[in-house]
Amino acid sequence: MARPLRVDIEGGTYHVMSRGIDRCVIFKCDKDRYHFLDILASAQERFRLQIYAYVLMDNHFHLIVCTPDANLSRALQWIKVSYSMWFNAKYHRVGPLFQGRFRSELVDSTESWLVELSLYVHLNPVRIKALSLDKLRKQAEGAGWVKPSEEEAQRRLDALRGFRWSSYAYYVGIRRKVPEWLNISEILDRVSSRGARAEYLRLAEARVAHGHEERFENQLKNRLAIGSEAFLEQIKSICTATDRDIAGNRELRQRVSWERVISEVEQICGKSWEEQQARGEWGRFLVYWGAQRFAGMTLKEIAGKCGYRDYSAVNMGLRRFIMRSKADSQIQYAMKRLEKVCKVQT
Missing domain, CATH: 3.30.70.1290 (Transposase IS200-like)
Incomplete structure (x- = not known):
């Protein structure tokens, strides 16, 4: 059908x-x-x-x-x-x-x-x-x-x-x-x-x-x-005479780029992207959160950017980061700062 x-x-x-x-x-x-x-x-x-x-x-x-x-x-x-x-x-x-x-x-x-x-x-x-x-x-x-x-x-x-x-x-x-x-x-x-x-x-x-x-x-x-x-x-x-979906001809626009999110997080945390890969650093999860929220990227796309074969690690880390943010005022402040610089008014 x-x-x-x-x-x-x-x-x-x-x-x-x-x-x-x-x-x-x-x-x-x-x-x-x-x-x-x-x-x-x-x-x-x-x-x-x-x-x-x-x-x-x-x-x-x-x-x-x-x-x-x-x-x-x-x-x-x-x-x-x-x-x-x-x-x-x-x-x-x-x-x-x-x-x-x-x-x-x-x-x-x-x-x-x-x-x-x-x-x-x-x-x-x-x-x-x-x-x-x-x-x-x-x-x-x-x-x-x-x-x-x-x-x-x-x-x-x-x-x-x-x-x-x-x-x-x-x-x-x-x-x-x-x-x-x-x-x-x-x-x-x-x-x-x-x-x-x-x-x-x-x-x-x-x-x-x-x-x-x-x-x-x-x-x-x-x-x-x-x-x-x-x-x-x-x-x-x-419409054309077809029974398949018609998508917009233009690619979906990303509001900010992956690179922009990383750059903003580097300034917020005062550490380079490479330094944020160390164990115990939450800056990389802030990047994941920002990329999903402000760049419209999927977990699979984020995983690909990070060199992961599967996005489950990104998903798990992001969920833990969001849970931690509810009790961590420093993370809450960082998230608000990232939102302020990345959010596009509609």
């Missing part, structure tokens, strides 16, 4: 969804969800993703992201592998956690398409059987045959307002301190130039009270892109 077409373009905006294999639960507790959000924060920095919205359901997640560097496939692979390895180790399981490749659709970032998509993503927590929205009820409400009762609508509103694992609370002001890695202004600015949070709240709650709508949901099914006719024609012109 041919793999679904994937278009990685610079500055592309995407809806992304990935589900647990056999619809299994991928978030068993709050700690799992916190860890996944930490991975999103790291991915935002490492791959220069712009993360506009998210929702974490029990057995799947949705994201809205923008890719300045045309690297959606690489970024999502890293997110899923990173979380899967952690999840499998925690719960003593083996095998894939996610069901195949992630699903994605390019989204027209003009007009109201992004706002519509964000509402679809944020309303996921109320589209569940426990809130009287099984498959048949969704079809009935979507066709306008039935409307939710006042009690049903209120239960759904309460569920939406109380759901902790989406970006909705930041959009409507329930939570004020927005994480640095989450960009809500890109969509809110399209809602209204004034009182955007209040207007977004009105839009979301009006849809909950009105009942389930299938129109936008149906537009996402088996589609490469969603948007205006002009946008769809533009995407068609980019």
Whole structure:
């Protein structure tokens, strides 16, 4: 069976969804969800993703992201592998956690398409059987045959307002301190130039009270892109008649080079790269950390630069270094200095 077409373009905006294999639960507790959000924060920095919205359901997640560097496939692979390895180790399981490749659709970032998509993503927590929205009820409400009762609508509103694992609370002001890695202004600015949070709240709650709508949901099914006719024609012109992935023609840009990271660490630690190879020196692990975080290098690439045949030694050393940094103020200071000189503003 041919793999679904994937278009990685610079500055592309995407809806992304990935589900647990056999619809299994991928978030068993709050700690799992916190860890996944930490991975999103790291991915935002490492791959220069712009993360506009998210929702974490029990057995799947949705994201809205923008890719300045045309690297959606690489970024999502890293997110899923990173979380899967952690999840499998925690719960003593083996095998894939996610069901195949992630699903994605390019989204027209003009007009109201992004706002519509964000509402679809944020309303996921109320589209569940426990809130009287099984498959048949969704079809009935979507066709306008039935409307939710006042009690049903209120239960759904309460569920939406109380759901902790989406970006909705930041959009409507329930939570004020927005994480640095989450960009809500890109969509809110399209809602209204004034009182955007209040207007977004009105839009979301009006849809909950009105009942389930299938129109936008149906537009996402088996589609490469969603948007205006002009946008769809533009995407068609980019694609060729092939059933394989289409990657950006430009190589993924590294924000800083391997050599730059080494040079900065040499200045921070006051020792040469050769001196940092000695036993007991943590400077080389600071280089590994910086290369992964600010140069976008994989463990395999770092191992290759160091002359290792296998990246397991790099992985183990890096994990121990990060654990040690939590209790070592000197390492914390060095990491902050490296971040300051290497971090690229997006």
